[in-house]
Amino acid sequence: MDNSRKILTDRKVSITNPRILVLEELLGTKNPITVDELLSKLENKVAKSTLYRVLNDLKNINILNEFSTPDNQSVVELILEDHTHHHHLFCSDCGEIIDVEMAKEFENKLSKEIKRIEKEFNFIIEDHRLELFGKCTDLCLNCK
Amino acid sequence: MDNSRKILTDRKVSITNPRILVLEELLGTKNPITVDELLSKLENKVAKSTLYRVLNDLKNINILNEFSTPDNQSVVELILEDHTHHHHLFCSDCGEIIDVEMAKEFENKLSKEIKRIEKEFNFIIEDHRLELFGKCTDLCLNCK
């Protein structure tokens, strides 16, 4: 049984063609992908309404992370077991989005600071997101 | 000369009624405000198309920060001289958005970690954004 089917059965979600196609696509891209790109890659294979429904299904079983680019393009990425907590780096030249793991020590400091803020504002903080904006240098393949 | 007029003249932007009205509204709210809220507060005073144009003008003179809520509502806030670098805390119960200043020491650690990442990914990082998601506790006026 191949990867995408297993992902679905493991989570007791029925196996359908659109779900497999979307999963294959997401498994096939190393970096996060915009929903727009996903739409055009699956054009004529999965209906737009179905794509959005499938993405929603994947969110419901907690294997899809969704966020936005600085210019509000919707972006998705699979989060499977091997995909640990990380953040994102956005290039404003080529639009590339890169997964970034911060140093363990830094994440510890962040956790502590978050605890402080929970007290200061009487909040329960459940999640955080750190986004880095900039430009890749001349080594970037996309930017040339 | 009142505050909002001064903001415009200082930046060599012509003084118009819509610009003054939008600025007054933004100056009058302590926390960031959704564009939707702004629209309804200025209903019948500023046309929708004009509101978006004015917000764009304010961005161009670098006194407006725009970001999105976790559910993709567009949010704006003035950033004047007194408004230092900070981050945001979102309550998923009442929708409140709160300005948060992280401890100086933490921001220093973050800067260092960012420098490390610049090298690792051969990037020039120009900006960052840290968002905290959670719930305000029973002390929250909005949540009751």
Added chain:
DNA sequence: AACAAAAATGAGACTTAATCTCATTTACTG
């Protein structure tokens, strides 16, 4: 394998935040 019930899909209508157009109004300059 055939069947029935439940679930998912495709096609396209619909919603709505944001942008665009263009005729009219307003702001600045001398």
Added chain:
DNA sequence: CAGTAAATGAGATTAAGTCTCATTTTTGTT
């Protein structure tokens, strides 16, 4: 107080995302 450039209002337009509903697919049961 012109004359010119800039800004505005009203409404059309665009497009990401949602919704509807008739048809198809999946899955569990004989």
